[in-house]
Amino acid sequence: MNTTEESYGKLLQQVVFAPDADTREVYLSEAFELGRSSLMEETRPPDELVAIHHNAILRLAKAHPDMKLSDIAELLTLPLIEVSMSYGMSFREHLEEKYQTLLEKRLQESHKLEAVGTLAAGIAHEFNNLLCSMIGFSELAFEELVDGVPAKDSVQQVLIAGLQARDLVARMLQLARKDSALPMESLDMVPEIQSAIELVEIREKLFDISFRPGISQAFITARPGQIQQIIMNLCINAADAMEHRGAMVITLESTTAEECQIEMGNSAFCLTVSDQGTGISPEVQEQIFNPFFTTKEP
Template sequence: MNAGDAASPSLQYVQLLREYWQHNGEEALICAADLGKKLVHAGLPPEDIGEFQQQALVTLGRDLPAIALEEVAERITPPLIEVLVAYGLAFREQTELRYALDIEKRMEQNHKMEALGTLSAGIAHDFNTILGVILGYTEMTLDLAPVGTPTHRNLQHVIAATLRARDLVARILAFGRRSEICKTPVRIADSLDESLAMLGMTLPPSVVLRTELVQSDLVVLADPGEMQQLIVDLTINAVHAIAERGVITFALDTVTFDPATQPAPPELPPGEYVRFRVRDSGCGISSSVIDRIFEPFFTTKAVGHGSGLGLSVVYGIVQRMGGAISVKSELGHGTEFEMLYPRFIA
């Protein structure tokens, strides 16, 4: 039998059912298996396969008006099952392949971040020493310059700029930090309150902040200062992404990963996690750069407006907490950062 490769899958299906109805042929069953696989590659979702089969059956039934549909269905059960089984196997294979590729991509990303962390921490460390020398000598010279003279004023500018540079270097070091930080139980809802209070007046009134705290008592092990920094960095990015008016939503709940029902992301062991999501209705992130946003120094902002360190610091903080961070975004439709932290239960 030739089910006709050029025909649409639904037409092929009806043809092979008809063939089976007429001849009970082995060949129709082989075609059914092929069709099952083809449906997966054509992107038919599992929830639609039942409807797809029903349609084919009804179409075949129209050829055989004298016979009840149940009877038709009963006689063509083997190819119906064959399609389903082949579909199921191919679907599973495709899902596993996607999952494997996803793991590979994430591992690669983790290695890259680790290498960048080591590299930038090394440079930052040396740089810090040099800045210390600049600062020390400038302060000494400042003491020699009479107050009110241009030299005194100029040296004050040098000191201010050096302190800004030190601040920047501290952030690079924060990203590359490997050592264990001082972790204590932290209620994320409290960190959120504190961070938003800290940002307070700097947030434009056209940006609405919303919280969806399904559970407000969730505790994680973290450095409280780092947790605040993370929230501040994500919020500032969201504010930047919202050109005029918009909403930033902070959502907190839990999720439990279990290999049997809901597998964990590749880098996390199974268990209960606190899920913290920061969503904005801003400009979104283009797919051409989304893979790079966590890299240190990656920025799409104009020179002087972004250091490209915010998200790399956030990434480092989440890593040190034994968690994971991911991002979903659609250009023009906003962005959502999702963080998963191991839940701490006292």
């Protein structure tokens, strides 16, 4: 028997044999205080305290066969009830605190996003004006140059880069808008995935991506282009992590909402993307939905 158990048992005995109600009250509150501190300060599990309490009552009953067990138990329930109540309250406070911290973290992230969005919007106007001239004058120069002149290729590259920059600005601006400008529509994921893979394969010549759809069509409600963007990002990240050599497999299956533990609709699709890389460490996994997080070097 450890000391807490011993002192607790002794206090319960004093409660039972207290000369008057006031003294009994004092011992009861001491027992409560001891129970409370062993739960909160020594962080004992509550069921251990319940066991200590029951054992103490049993020992008392054994030592005093003249007394009824139910009478003893009735005298002694109070500290146990109070301890459980105070434990419950502190558990709730702890949960609330945890929830608050999580909420604050989310809020901070969304403020950060909003700030980047506003900044993007501010520079995008100036940027779009500059890009407009760059693209337009490149097009004019391209027209002026006769075929076969080496400069024509160079001008074409400037034009391609300009158009890529235009897409980049458009994507940055998407961040600035609370709702994306594009409306949601019903689209088939199968061709979306196929064209994303085709685009990645232009860049990653030594990287083998196989797509194995288990179904011929998979209609979902989404913004056009964003599914492609997701697939492309995952493939490019995998290729980068595997030094541009190796293989990855993408599968698409039909499943149910219940199986995926989502609360919308009945049917669902399961898209899996797997590669032969080293995987993602738990610390990194925690951060993957943070839009500013990357493990890539600048």
